[in-house]
Amino acid sequence: MKKKLSIKTYGCQMNVYDSIRMGDLLKPHGFEVVADTYSEDLDMIIFNTCHIREKAAEKVYSELDKVKKKKTIRNKNGQEMIIVVAGCTAQAEGEEVFRRAPYVDIVVGPQSYQNLPVLLEQVRREKKWAIDLEFKENDKFDLLPEHDELKGPSAFLSVQEGCDKFCHFCVVPYTRGSEYSRAVPVIHREASKLVSLGAKEINLLGQNVSAYHADIEGEQWNLGKLIKHLAKIKDLQRIRYTTSHPKDMLDSDLFAVHKDEPKLMPFLHLPVQSGSDKILKAMNRQHTGDFYFKIIDKFREYKPDMAFSSDFIVGYPGETDQDFQDTLDLVKRIGYAQCYTFKYSPRPGTPASVLENQVPEDIKSERLYILQELLAQQQLAFNQSMVGKVLPVLLQKDGKKEGQLIGKSPYMQSVFIVAPKEKEGQVVNVSITAGFQNSLAGVI
Secondary structure: OOEEEEEEEOOOHHHHHHHHHHHHHHHHHOEEEOOOOOOOOOOEEEEEEOOOOHHHHHHHHHHHHHHHHHHHHHHHOOOOOEEEEEEHHHHHHOOHHHHHOOOOOEEEOOOOHHHHHHHHHHHHHHOOOEEEOOOOOOOHHHHOOOOOOOOOOEEEEEOEEOOOOOOOOOOHHHHOOOOEEOOHHHHHHHHHHHHHOOOOEEEEEOOOHHHOEEEEOOEEEEHHHHHHHHOOOOOOOEEEEEOOOHHHOOOHHHHHHHHHOOOEOOEEEOOOEOOOHHHHHHOOOOOOHHHHHHHHHHHHHHOOOOEEEEEEEEOOOOOOHHHHHHHHHHHHHHOOOEEEEEEOOOOOOOHHHHOOOOOOHHHHHHHHHHHHHHHHHHHHHHHHOOOOOEEEEEEEEEOOOOOEEEEEOOOOOEEEEEOOHHHOOOEEEEEEEEEOOOEEEEEO
16 A cells, blocks of 8 residues: 655745655655645655745744644554655754754755655664755756656746855755756756656746756857757647846847747746845845846847746835835836735845844835735736737646636736636637736637
8 A cells, every 4th residue: 555645835836846856756665645734644744845934934833733743643553654844944944943843754955855765764764853954966866766747737847956146135045055057968858758748838947047057068058048959849839937037137049049939938037126226236136227127128129028027025124215116116117917025034044134224014014015006006907918819828727617727828827718628738729808917817
């Protein structure tokens, strides 16, 4: 009988990819992945964590407390329930996890989860907790098995990890390590395997995917060349990539492939964080607002129908009313399709966390509300601008209503249509009939 494994994922798309790979890694060891995180029948549960904000990290401990009782009951009945904390909270907090939650069995970082089977055996053999937070010199991807199944027609593929930018608010360089790019042949092989399993769309992932680089027989490859190469895979219909840093985006190959390659979606998530040059400098973003405008203008020159999303932090230490107004002015000038917004949250170990000029919480909340209202107006206007257009939509899953399917437009909008089940997994042309705040409706 197979043992039941549940993996609960927090945070970014990279964590989603890592969770899938952890499941693949443990299947040959007698586990099957199940959806119910809190079932009393679980033999193993993995919390794949995020550490980008304090709220995300603390939520993990709350979730751990919920499974503590179930583990105690199973142990009294002579059954095991291995609890694993993986991901960036594991990397950042290490043995502190065991202090706060002594019933956790394994703590493993995002660069060392390929050793989970070894750690599992260590726990069973030595009857005590195990930890691995090493940044291995070898490629962890070499130790992961091939994909053997796919959930849905859209797949994630990690091509780059880590970040060397050291933004003063961010923990990623400390939890994910320095920038590393996978070799072109192994990326192509994994992409081809995903397509053979039914993927119609591949999302290329990296903490700073625009920094992708490789050397093939003395020729330097960048993200643009990689996308052009992957687009040749038969039956692959769509390519996306995320997340990028503005500093690495002035790449003629990337502009050209957006213009010339129809498989590459006309949508870019490009975090800017603030519209104030003073705050951008304080954040160590290594670019100005004008530089960001230059990138956006260049993409629109090459691809006029390009749409953009971004990340914003309000209330960064030292942010004044004028700095915040600069952010609003940037948003108005760009005109976003969608965005993610956050109040600044001090992360231990980052330079910004020790600054004394912290912004009061009530001011952060007020600024967040104002920014979100503006971005919501832009998102609604963008969605409503699709009405009357015909968009290719990748149908991905059932909707809430009978006979309804949900898909994604080229611009990452959720699209609801009534269609037969056999259309799921296909790209179909949809005439958009309505645009709402967070979705579109249409007919085939």
